[in-house]
Amino acid sequence: MTQTPLTKKASASEAPIRIAKREGLSSRRAILLRLLTFVMAIVAGGVFIAAMGQNPIEAYKLILRGAFVGSQRNPLSSIQATVIIFVPLLIVSIALSFAFKMKFWNIGGEGQMIIGATFASYFAIFHSDLPHFVLIALMFFAGALGGAFWGLLPTFFKVKFDTNETLFTLMLNYVAIYIVKYLETLTSWRARAGFASIKHFEDNAKLMKIGGVHIGWLLALILIVIAYIYLNHTKQGYEISVVGESQATARYAGMNVKKIILRTMLISGAICGLAGMIQVSGIDYTLSTGMTGGVGFKGITVAWLAQLNPFVMALIAAIFSILEKGSGVMQSTLSISAAATDVLQGIILFSFLGGEFFTRYTFVFSKRRTDK
Amino acid sequence: MEAKNTAIRLNSISKAFGSVKANDNIDFGVKYGEIVALLGENGSGKTTLMNMLSGIYQPDSGDIYKDEQLININSPKDSFAYGIGMIHQHFKLVDVLSAAENVALGTKRAKGEGLASLSKKIKTISQEFGLEIEPDKKVYDMSVSEKQTVEIIKVLYRGARILILDEPTAVLTPQEIEKLFIILRKMRDSGCAIVIITHKLNEVLAISDRVTILRKGQSVGTVKTQETNAKELTELMVGKAVELSIKRPQVEKEKNVLEVFRLTVGGPDGLDAVKGMTFSLDGGEVLGVAGIAGSGQKELCEAIAGLAKVTEGAILYKKENIVGKSPAEIIKAGISMSFIPEDRLGMGLVASMDITHNMLLKSYKDGKPALLNRKPAKKLAQTLIKRLDISTPGVTTPVRQLSGGNVQKVLLGREIESKPNLLITAYPVRGLDINSSYTIYDLINEQKEKGVAILFIGEDLDVLLELCDRIMVICQGEVMGIVDAKKTNKEELGLMMTGEKMAEVAN
Known part of the structure; x- marks a missing residue:
């Protein structure tokens, strides 16, 4: 901006709108605002659908039908497919929220999932002759161990040399992917010569099912409750909050900050690893580089949108899953391009995030006289 | 004109x-x-x-x-x-x-x-x-x-x-x-x-x-x-008449609760922030520390609390060297520190948490093994609000929303409630209004009468002169001299703060 001339007229103008921080928003109004945001997001998506020459209401109906109404032969098939998307997303979101609560930017959920899955796959491929329950238990343990290891690597360097955990966890995602690519070249791991893919698991290494879906969904639901209790009602959970808010304060209170950071990332990584194990043993029945479906990143959005509350995370992960499963169906029925459905999801997500702004800030319209 | x-x-x-x-x-x-x-x-x-x-x-x-x-x-x-x-x-x-x-x-x-x-x-x-x-x-x-x-x-x-x-x-x-x-x-x-x-x-x-x-x-x-x-x-x-003098009760002393001997502590820039400090502190005594900001006050406090690495020297607390002990052990031994930094919140309190959860900071490890017990902390919070007249909408209001004076009452109140034998308090009235300041001085004197040894890091020389029994003046991490608060004045302290040793002042 150029220097404002000092004449009365020019200088008596005033910015008509200011942005001010909201304070003391009542929880009822906050919920109302969020509901409004949700409606706005749906409307914004609708406008996009209309712009493509489709009826928005029909399109949304298709999405819902696609997510919930199954085929004649198996009326539950769609819900099952939605749940399959939901489970890893929720588990990883919860895992990340542990780290985020501590202000540790773990964006390595992808890598931790993959390494967890890799450790688990080792037992699935080389020890498939073990009794079923022993094998599954071992795979769970290995999955957690792998994820924890991958999570602890950057954490160790963080507490020891104060390296940047954002970069470190992110880079380890790619390392994890290339480890799997390497395994695909080994005769002992790969399915067939000439094909870059890893062996299929024996039935013995497949996760048991409840209600037509692998038991991962039950574990995810249990995890919601455990995570909530751990973060809000245990001493360790309290330590995480304090470290997240102020490391100086934590030190003053006699907390061992490094130990707390390491411990929390061990948990965060281990849960990501579990998600990886559940994915390969429950759905994919093999290890692949694309096994995560990007939930390591989507989980970041879910965790923050829910403001790290596990129950709200479940709700938001459910919305995401419905949208993803349903828009697939919408896409094929209305023959819209895949890119367009991605844009639709993006618009809805963006409106969501925009709405968050209004719960935290408000516009102040100037009522001041600008002239005598 | x-x-x-x-x-x-x-x-x-x-x-x-x-x-x-x-x-x-x-x-x-x-x-x-x-x-x-x-x-x-x-x-x-x-x-x-x-x-x-x-x-x-x-x-x-x-x-x-x-x-x-x-x-x-x-x-x-x-x-x-x-x-x-x-x-x-x-x-x-x-x-x-x-x-x-x-x-x-x-x-x-x-x-x-x-x-x-x-x-x-x-x-x-x-x-x-x-x-x-x-x-x-x-x-x-x-x-x-x-x-x-x-x-x-x-x-x-x-x-x-x-x-x-x-x-x-x-x-x-x-x-x-x-x-x-x-x-x-x-x-x-x-x-x-x-x-x-x-x-x-x-x-x-x-x-x-x-x-x-x-x-x-x-x-x-x-x-x-x-x-x-x-x-x-x-x-x-x-808004009302205020008594403008600070009390200085005389208390029976317990000799040498804290003895600091040739203490050297590193600073953030690699140079020594505390250089060979030697002093002692009795129970029932308030030892003031005067010095320009950044003369090593923070490092001295942190060294005693076990938070800063001591490169040389000894800190004897009740005749036992506490150098090398963990902060948790030192807190347990009865040493309590409240350091009010410039932003008032950075250390000692968590701004986004409410009073109850800030009380928990020092006591959360008590009670059942894994689960957090909020009840005693909540009770303590309510007691403090009443006793120190902390104005807050309730125990669930984030500390950030309280005014500076109330924040400091919360902090000092918690430290005192932990019943320390040695209380280190740095800038406890930083930015406080007159009324709140006097409440804090009263709290400090109350502790002194209970026989607590108090190290008071201050910035207002008038207050140091009235409240403390002795004043230690430091400059660039060195002790310039320890003087009787009743027998010194602002000018003498000011000169020592800028680096003149006591002997030189005496000339």
């Missing part, structure tokens, strides 16, 4: 933050060739009011006049254009640049004007008002008072004739304050309009021509300095 013209006039200015009215219909004015003090307790709205002149905030209602013309200030840039310059409490300088470069930052330079001519211009300005400055010195090499000088030159260089200084003396020694006042008087005599924000009465009386007093966001009046006194000003400021 001819009749003075009004430089700035504020007409019924109001400003609210959420539901809090920071400024409520305030009228204020300053003339050219005049120093006006804006006096008020913390949270009374002084800085808010002046920030509207410097363009940081905009008023919700009310008018600002400059030279009797209605103006609107929408940004700091506008403020500069009107010739208003504010020197903030926290300096806004770039450390790695020189004084001259800092002064030139953000201004447009005429064609062909190099750093040399800039330096010359700065020299002219500084000579005019008697400011001492080396234009080529880097800011990181400067003392606090030098940095302040740069800030002053910065606003003068931009042609400001209306100067606002926010608590300019808070970081200076008595000698430096005197120097600053001479400069301010020179500026006044050359026709500048000066507003000085402060809550220190003796300074108001020493420097200002008129005083405007704010209380809880409202203006309670403007008086001529010559026609008033400290007692009247305090009453206006607080």
Whole structure:
């Protein structure tokens, strides 16, 4: 901006709108605002659908039908497919929220999932002759161990040399992917010569099912409750909050900050690893580089949108899953391009995030006289 | 002198933050060739009011006049254009640049004007008002008072004739304050309009021509300095008569609860922040520590609390060396530290948590093994709110939303509730209003009477002289001397603070 001339007229103008921080928003109004945001997001998506020459209401109906109404032969098939998307997303979101609560930017959920899955796959491929329950238990343990290891690597360097955990966890995602690519070249791991893919698991290494879906969904639901209790009602959970808010304060209170950071990332990584194990043993029945479906990143959005509350995370992960499963169906029925459905999801997500702004800030319209 | 013209006039200015009215219909004015003090307790709205002149905030209602013309200030840039310059409490300088470069930052330079001519211009300005400055010195090499000088030159260089200084003396020694006042008087005599924000009465009386007093966001009046006194000003400021003396109870002493022997502690920049300090502290005694900010106070406190690495020396607590013990062990042994940093919240409290959860910080490990028990902490929070008269909507209000005084009561209250044998308290009244300060002094004396050994790191020499039994003066991490508080005075302390050993002072 150029220097404002000092004449009365020019200088008596005033910015008509200011942005001010909201304070003391009542929880009822906050919920109302969020509901409004949700409606706005749906409307914004609708406008996009209309712009493509489709009826928005029909399109949304298709999405819902696609997510919930199954085929004649198996009326539950769609819900099952939605749940399959939901489970890893929720588990990883919860895992990340542990780290985020501590202000540790773990964006390595992808890598931790993959390494967890890799450790688990080792037992699935080389020890498939073990009794079923022993094998599954071992795979769970290995999955957690792998994820924890991958999570602890950057954490160790963080507490020891104060390296940047954002970069470190992110880079380890790619390392994890290339480890799997390497395994695909080994005769002992790969399915067939000439094909870059890893062996299929024996039935013995497949996760048991409840209600037509692998038991991962039950574990995810249990995890919601455990995570909530751990973060809000245990001493360790309290330590995480304090470290997240102020490391100086934590030190003053006699907390061992490094130990707390390491411990929390061990948990965060281990849960990501579990998600990886559940994915390969429950759905994919093999290890692949694309096994995560990007939930390591989507989980970041879910965790923050829910403001790290596990129950709200479940709700938001459910919305995401419905949208993803349903828009697939919408896409094929209305023959819209895949890119367009991605844009639709993006618009809805963006409106969501925009709405968050209004719960935290408000516009102040100037009522001041600008002239005598 | 001819009749003075009004430089700035504020007409019924109001400003609210959420539901809090920071400024409520305030009228204020300053003339050219005049120093006006804006006096008020913390949270009374002084800085808010002046920030509207410097363009940081905009008023919700009310008018600002400059030279009797209605103006609107929408940004700091506008403020500069009107010739208003504010020197903030926290300096806004770039450390790695020189004084001259800092002064030139953000201004447009005429064609062909190099750093040399800039330096010359700065020299002219500084000579005019008697400011001492080396234009080529880097800011990181400067003392606090030098940095302040740069800030002053910065606003003068931009042609400001209306100067606002926010608590300019808070970081200076008595000698430096005197120097600053001479400069301010020179500026006044050359026709500048000066507003000085402060809550220190003796300074108001020493420097200002008129005083405007704010209380809880409202203006309670403007008086001529010559026609008033400290007692009247305090009453206006607080709203009732206040006893202005601090008690110093005599207590039976328990010898040498804490002995520090040749203590050396590293600082953040790799140099030693504490260099061979030796002193002892009895139970039932308040040992004051005086020194310019950053003389090693923080490192000394942290070393005793087990938070800083001791490179040499010993700290004997009840005859036992505690060097190398973990902070948790030291807390358990009965040593409690409350350090109020400049932002008041960074250490000791978690801003976003409520009082209950802040109580938990020291006690959360008690009780059942894994689960958190909030009940005792909640009870303690309620007790403290009542006992220390902490004004808060409830135990679930985040500490961040409390005023400074209440935050400090929460912190000190918690430390005292842990029933320490040794209480280290650094800047416990930092930025507090008079009433709250006296509550804190009473709390400290109460602990002293219980036989607690108290290490009191302070900044206000008047308070140190009245409250403490002995005062240890430190400078650049070294002990300059330990004196009897009853037998010393501000000048002696001031000299020692700037590096003269006690023996030299005695000459």
